[in-house]
Amino acid sequence: MPLPHSLILGCLSLVALAIFYFAASDIAEDLSPQGCRMSWMSPSYVLQNEFNTSWTPLARRYSLSLYREVGWDSSQIQGTPVLFIPGNAGSSHQVRSIASSATRQFFASPGVVAPEFASRNLKPLDFFADSQIKYTTHAISYILSLYPAHTQIIIMGHSMGGIVATALPPSLNISGIITMSTPHTLPPARFDSRLEKIYKKNQETLREASTPILSLCGGATDMMIPSESCILPVDAVPRTSDDPELPFRRTVFASALEGAWTGVGHREMVWCHQVRWRVARAALELGVSTSRKGDILDHWLRDGHTLPPVADTTALKAFTLDDPTTYQIMPPANHLVLLRHKGSKTFLLPLPRAERLIETPMKAVVFVGRGKILGLGPMADVPLHASVFLCLASSLVEEGTPECTPLHPSLLKVIPNPIPGTTFPLPNEGSDESAGVVVFEADVPAEGVAKGVKRWLGVRAEDGDGMGWVVGGLSLHEEVIGAPSTLSLLFGKTDVLFTDKTALRSHFVFPNVLSNALVVYRYSAIRPSDDPWCSDPLVAPMISHTSHPVETHYFPANAPRILLHSHAPAPYVASSLATPHTPLNFVIYSSGTVGCNMLGFSITVDWSATLGRWASRYFTTLASWAVGVAATIVFTAWGAGDRGLAMMSVQESLAYYGRYTFQKLMLASFVVAFVALPVHHYIGTGGEPLFAPLAPLLLFIASGLVNVSWWVLVCFIWPFERLSSVSGRSKAQESVGVRRSTLVSMGLIFAFIFVFVPWQVAYLGCWLIHLITCASSTRQIAHLTSASTRVTAIPLVRIADADGDAKAEETPNHNHEAQAATLRQRKIDNHNHNMHLLLLMTWLLPFVAPVLAVWVRTLLTAGLTTPFDGDHDFLNVAPFLILVDFASWNTTTLFERQR
Numbered sequence: 072m073p074l075p076h077s078l079i080l081g082c083l084s085l086v087a088l089a090i091f092y093f094a095a096s097d098i099a100e101d102l103s104p105q106g107c108r109m110s111w112m113s114p115s116y117v118l119q120n121e122f123n124t125s126w127t128p129l130a131r132r133y134s135l136s137l138y139r140e141v142g143w144d145s146s147q148i149q150g151t152p153v154l155f156i157p158g159n160a161g162s163s164h165q166v167r168s169i170a171s172s173a174t175r176q177f178f179a180s181p182g183v184v185a186p187e188f189a190s191r192n193l194k195p196l197d198f199f200a201d202s203q204i205k206y207t208t209h210a211i212s213y214i215l216s217l218y219p220a221h222t223q224i225i226i227m228g229h230s231m232g233g234i235v236a237t238a239l240p241p242s243l244n245i246s247g248i249i250t251m252s253t254p255h256t257l258p259p260a261r262f263d264s265r266l267e268k269i270y271k272k273n274q275e276t277l278r279e280a281s282t283p284i285l286s287l288c289g290g291a292t293d294m295m296i297p298s299e300s301c302i303l304p305v306d307a308v309p310r311t312s313d314d315p316e317l318p319f320r321r322t323v324f325a326s327a328l329e330g331a332w333t334g335v336g337h338r339e340m341v342w343c344h345q346v347r348w349r350v351a352r353a354a355l356e357l358g359v360s361t362s363r364k365g366d367i368l369d370h371w372l373r374d375g376h377t378l379p380p381v382a383d384t385t386a387l388k389a390f391t392l393d394d395p396t397t398y399q400i401m402p403p404a405n406h407l408v409l410l411r412h413k414g415s416k417t418f419l420l421p422l423p424r425a426e427r428l429i430e431t432p433m434k435a436v437v438f439v440g441r442g443k444i445l446g447l448g449p450m451a452d453v454p455l456h457a458s459v460f461l462c463l464a465s466s467l468v469e470e471g472t473p474e475c476t477p478l479h480p481s482l483l484k485v486i487p488n489p490i491p492g493t494t495f496p497l498p499n500e501g502s503d504e505s506a507g508v509v510v511f512e513a514d515v516p517a518e519g520v521a522k523g524v525k526r527w528l529g530v531r532a533e534d535g536d537g538m539g540w541v542v543g544g545l546s547l548h549e550e551v552i553g554a555p556s557t558l559s560l561l562f563g564k565t566d567v568l569f570t571d572k573t574a575l576r577s578h579f580v581f582p583n584v585l586s587n588a589l590v591v592y593r594y595s596a597i598r599p600s601d602d603p604w605c606s607d608p609l610v611a612p613m614i615s616h617t618s619h620p621v622e623t624h625y626f627p628a629n630a631p632r633i634l635l636h637s638h639a640p641a642p643y644v645a646s647s648l649a650t651p652h653t654p655l656n657f658v659i660y661s662s663g664t665v666g667c668n669m670l671g672f673s674i675t676v677d678w679s680a681t682l683g684r685w686a687s688r689y690f691t692t693l694a695s696w697a698v699g700v701a702a703t704i705v706f707t708a709w710g711a712g713d714r715g716l717a718m719m720s721v722q723e724s725l726a727y728y729g730r731y732t733f734q735k736l737m738l739a740s741f742v743v744a745f746v747a748l749p750v751h752h753y754i755g756t757g758g759e760p761l762f763a764p765l766a767p768l769l770l771f772i773a774s775g776l777v778n779v780s781w782w783v784l785v786c787f788i789w790p791f792e793r794l795s796s797v798s799g800r801s802k803a804q805e806s807v808g809v810r811r812s813t814l815v816s817m818g819l820i821f822a823f824i825f826v827f828v829p830w831q832v833a834y835l836g837c838w839l840i841h842l843i844t845c846a847s848s849t850r851q852i853a854h855l856t857s858a859s860t861r862v863t864a865i866p867l868v869r870i871a872d873a874d875g876d877a878k879a880e881e882t883p884n885h886n887h888e889a890q891a892a893t894l895r896q897r898k899i900d901n902h903n904h905n906m907h908l909l910l911l912m913t914w915l916l917p918f919v920a921p922v923l924a925v926w927v928r929t930l931l932t933a934g935l936t937t938p939f940d941g942d943h944d945f946l947n948v949a950p951f952l953i954l955v956d957f958a959s960w961n962t963t964t965l966f967e968r969q970r
Contacts, residue, residue: 075726075729076729077722077725077726077729077778078778079729080729080774080775080778081776081778081779081782082775083775084771084772084773084774084775084778085775085779087768087771087772088772088776091682091683091685091686092686094679094680094682094683095294095682095683095687097683098291098680098683098684099291099292099293099294099334099336101634101680102290102292102334102591102634102636103291103292103333103334103636104333104494104498105292105333105336105339105343105496106498106499106500107335107344107499107501108343108345108500108501109344109499110168110171110343110347111171112140112167112168112171112172113140113141113142113143114138114164114170114171115139115141116137116138116139116163116164117136117137117138117139118136119134119136121213122135122209122210126209126210127205127206127209129203129205129206132203132206133201133203133206134163135199135200135201135210136163136199137197137198137199138166138197138198138199138200140171140174140175142181144174144195148217148218149194150194150195150196150197150358151194151196151197151222151357151358152197152199152214152215152217152222152225153170153196153197153199153224153225153227153354154199154201154211154224154225155199155227155232156200156226156228156232156235157229157230158228158229158230158231158233159230159231161229163201165229165341165342166198166227168341168342168347169198169341169347169354170196170198172344172347172350172352173196173351173355174195174196176348176351176355177193177195178195191359192359193355193356193358194359196225196351196355196358199214203235204235204238204239204269207235207239208239211242211245223243223244224244224246225246225248225249225354225358226247226248227248227249227250227350228248228249228250228253229251229252229340230251230252230254230296230337231254232253233248233252233253233255234253234254234269234273236248236250236253237250237253237273237276237277238269238273238276240276240280240281240284241276241279241281241282242282246358246360246364247282247283247284247368248282248283248284249284249287249350249353249354249368249372250284250285250286250287251287251340251341252287252293252296252335252340253301255273255277255300255301255302255303255304256270256299256303256304256644256645257297257644258300259296260691260920261691274304277303277304277318280318281318282318283319283364283365283368284318284319284320285321285322285323286302286321287301287323287325287328287340287346287350288301288324288325288638289301289334289335289336289337290324290334290624291334291636291638292325292336292339293334293336294336294337294687295337296337297588297638297641297687298324298638299588299638299644302322302619302621302638302639302644303320303322319363319364319365321365321368321377321621322621323372323374324374324621324623325343325345325346326622327622327623327624328345328346328372328373328374329373329375329484329485329504329507330449330450330507331345332487332625333502345501345502345504349371349372350372352371353367353368353370353371356371373484373485374621374623375483375485376620376621378480379483387445387460388477389474389475389476389477390475391465392417392419392462392473392474392475393472397416397417398416398417398418398419399417400419401418401420406420406543406544406573406575406663407420407530407541407543408540408541408662408663409532409535409541409542410540411537411540412455412535412537412541413535414534415533415534415535416531417529417530417531418529418531418532419462419473419527420543420545421525421526421527422515422527422545423545425522428515428516429517429518431547432517432547433515433545433548434481434513434515434545434547434548434576435528435543436511436512436543436544436545436575437511437530437542438508438510438511438542438543438575438660439455439457439508439509439539439541440488440509440540440541440609440610441538441539442454442455442456442509442532442539442540443455443456444457444458444459444483444509445458445480445483445511447483447485447509449485449505449506449507450504450505453539454534454535454536455532455536455538455539456532456534458530458531458533459477459478459528459529459531459543460475460476460477460528460530460531461478461515461526461527462474462475462476462526462527462528463524463525463526471525473527475529478513478528479513480512481512481513481514482510482512483509483510483512484510485504485507485508486510487502487506487507487613488506488507488610488611488613489502489506489627491605491608491627491629492629495625495630508610510660512576515528515545528543542609542663543575544663546574546576546578547571547577548578549579550579551582552565552580552581553581555581555583555584557584557590557676557761560584560592560675560676562676563675564673564675565673565675566597566671566672567671567672567674568597568670568671569669569670572669573663574661574663575660575662575663576659576660577658577661578656579656579658580655580656581654581655581674582654583654584655585653585654585761586618586653586654586655587637587640587641587653587759587762588638588640588642588684589641589642589681589688589756589762590676591636591681591683591684592636592655592674592676592677593632593674593675593677594633594635594657594672595632595633595672595673595675596671596672597669597670597671597672597673598669598670599668605667605668608667609662610660610661611661612627612629612659612661612669613625613626613627613661614626614627614628614633614657614658615657615658616635616657616658617656617657618635618638618639618653618655619638619639622637622638622639628659628667628669628672629667634677634680635655635657635674636680639653640757641688641755642688642689642754642756644750645749655674692754692755692769693769693772693773693776694914694917696769696770696773697773697776697777697780698911698915700728700770700773701911701913701914702911703728703732703736704721704725704728704907704910705907705908705910705911707724707727707728708721708724708903708907709904717899717900718899718900718904719903720903720906721781721906721907724907725777725778725781728774729774729778733774736770736774737767737770737771740766740770741763741766741767743766744758744762744763744764744766744767745763746758753766754769777910777914780910780913780914781910784909784910784913787842788842788846789846791846791847792846792847792850794846816956817949817952820833820945820952821945821949824943824948825943826943829922829943830943830945830947830948831919831922831923832922832923832926833945833948833952834916834951835919837912837948837951837955838912838916840956840959841908841955841959844955844958845902845905848898848902851898852898852902908958912951
């Protein structure tokens with residue numbers, strides 16, 4: 072006997088869920104491992120009792136505290152106010168890590184201001200902490216009332232607290248906003264219409280408000296929100312010096328944050344030392360800034376995607392190398408390598424002819440260790456400074472004096488430089504930013520040079536103390552690898568061999584390989600198995616994968632498994648920064664030893680990590696599609712009833728769906744996935760053919776889960792059915808019309824929802840009542856079914872025939888039996904209707920769960936002190952309340968079709 076389709080669907084969906092679960096469980100460690108140093112502090116909190124109900128009635132539910140570092144801070148306010156807003160279910164105590172860092176940076180010792188701040192008249196920070204938009208607005212007014220007039224406040228928000236922070240502007244009282252792990256473009260639980268309104272308002276704020284806003288994102292390590300939703304949606308509006316009026320908006324991933332270079336978990340974002348000290352320092356600098364505050368945020372929270380203000384090469388002057396002792400011309404085709412450089416000198420590297428550069432564009436690349444380029448370098452006092460110039464001979468004669476002009480960088484940032492053979496980032500420790508290397512890149516111009524004029528790349532190293540080093544040279548602009556496509560990498564791999572093993576920078580572009588949040592590629596080094604890895608180059612081969620204009624990840628090229636991933640484009644997130652088909656590309660940096668015993672590398676799709684990405688992106692979609700499957704099953708059963716057929720049981724409906732409807736929907740879902748719908752609809756891929764199979768996969772799992780949910784409901788109903796049989800309670804007398812008690816109870820419930828509880832709570836009560844109704848009717852239907860199968864004796868009566876002779880004949884009471892059978896069938900049909908409704912209502916529960924969780928937490932923390940500020944529109948739940956009430960006492964006529 073073949074297995075039922077519903078059983079096969081249910082079991083296979085559970086297997087698929089298990090596969091996705093295990094694929095997603097290791098995704099944070101595999102894609103972007105965390106290396107955070109633990110932060111330590113001595114916290115105390117001063118409760119602001121004066122911020123009471125005279126300011127806001129919400130003071131009974133929330134509280135406002137002032138953080139003080141024990142032994143370092145006084146109990147009084149002393150500097151620049153900062154308000155920290157925790158996320159949903161977060162704690163105001165989460166502020167302690169950043170607040171402690173700000174205090175211990177400002178003070179060299181308790182009561183003694185650090186020299187770098189004392190000389191600049193900077194003030195310490197006063198950290199307050201609270202939650203909720205209306206409460207926060209009043210809290211800001213209260214906090215500023217404690218300070219002199221025209222004082223501005225800095226706002227910090229973690230997780231959903233960042234949404235609260237973004238909803239506050241426009242306001243002249245706010246000097247800047249820093250959000251951490253905040254889902255700006257896509258709420259993690261998209262089930263509340265009010266939340267959608269808040270997000271829509273925030274989008275307008277982000278477009279129009281002048282308040283500087285910076286978003287810090289944790290990357291793949293953050294498993295609570297997808298980090299593509301953390302990207303500010305207006306990052307496409309660049310902030311340039313030509314238009315300083317544009318609002319400052321910046322997104323910084325922790326994996327690219329200079330000095331951090333690590334993925335950061337959702338909760339860890341507030342205490343990860345490499346992040347918190349920079350956030351604290353940025354806040355300290357914002358407190359007294361009179362210039363563009365965006366420049367301060369850019370300086371202390373850099374990711375290398377924008378040039379720092381110190382990189383303005385107009386500060387450098389052109390000069391002439393008229394003294395041969397001040398410069399040195401390097402041999403052709405050699406890299407500049409300065410080890411333990413002392414003093415000051417300019418080094419000239421010959422450039423190829425201009426016509427060759429037109430055919431093969433080149434980039435100038437310079438690395439500096441334990442030093443700075445144009446003022447950018449590790450946060451340490453290092454004397455070595457380097458600058459890069461384009462030098463030309465002053466004449467066509469051999470002894471022409473070189474004249475040098477500053478070369479403007481196209482990229483200037485600090486990259487990590489881990490010790491070869493060590494784990495990167497080091498668990499519980501991370502990277503030491505003082506060991507970072509400054510990278511300078513600039514396009515070498517090929518036009519506007521007279522034929523025959525010699526040119527050099529000039530590297531000027533000044534004030535060397537013998538500890539720093541400089542490496543410079545030329546590299547190809549990029550190398551395009553056009554052979555592989557994403558489809559070919561699904562079940563195969565592509566090998567790429569190095570053409571120049573001594574390149575300082577090798578940029579590989581795969582134009583036919585899609586970079587997307589839903590696909591992860593595995594990079595593997597190709598090298599002779601018997602050769603050891605190179606031990607001590609200045610810059611060990613380091614992969615810099617810039618998958619998005621605001622996202623970069625770094626991987627040592629000798630790592631056993633390198634997973635190249637992106638957060639944009641991504642499903643359901645519209646980003647003008649990411650084109651519909653962003654190609655895979657990455658750069659390998661090395662100090663002239665990019666080979667480092669490597670012959671090349673191979674690229675393929677990593678299926679385990681890819682499946683993990685799918686699992687973390689489609690949880691909400693899966694729940695929504697399961698509601699659609701349940702609704703389809705219910706309407707199919709109702710359609711059979713409209714055609715005069717008996718109402719199917721839920722088990723029969725599931726079997727019919729699996730045998731007939733499911734196949735049609737699978738084909739339709741696959742075809743629709745190719746349609747270029749807006750990214751907010753369907754599966755959110757915009758019709759990308761590569762991801763079309765996701766639609767039938769989601770439908771398959773959703774259909775199976777609906778079957779599994781029915782099995783769970785049957786098991787859940789059983790104990791209630793037993794209880795109803797023990798209690799012996801029977802249904803009340805039915806009435807054709809509406810009972811007066813129903814009208815009264817509905818009115819009271821609607822008033823209760825309108826004043827006190829959110830409608831989601833009423834829906835949960837609705838579901839529980841209907842569950843008990845179904846359990847009770849299950850027992851009664853079982854009795855009716857067993858009674859209908861018993862044989863009933865038909866009495867014989869004697870009647871007279873036409874001739875007057877009496878004879879025996881069967882004379883059953885046909886009307887009575889027919890009425891009884893009809894009534895029994897009505898009860899069975901009504902029961903099946905109720906069971907279908909219970910299945911649909913069960914799958915609607917996840918959509919009210921978030922509000923229920925917040926309501927319960929409010930009761931636990933604040934009690935019944937204030938009305939819950941939730942969704943009190945009782946019309947959202949009114950149809951279910953009325954239907955469930957009628958179903959609780961009407962067993963035959965509730966679902967009859969009326970003409």
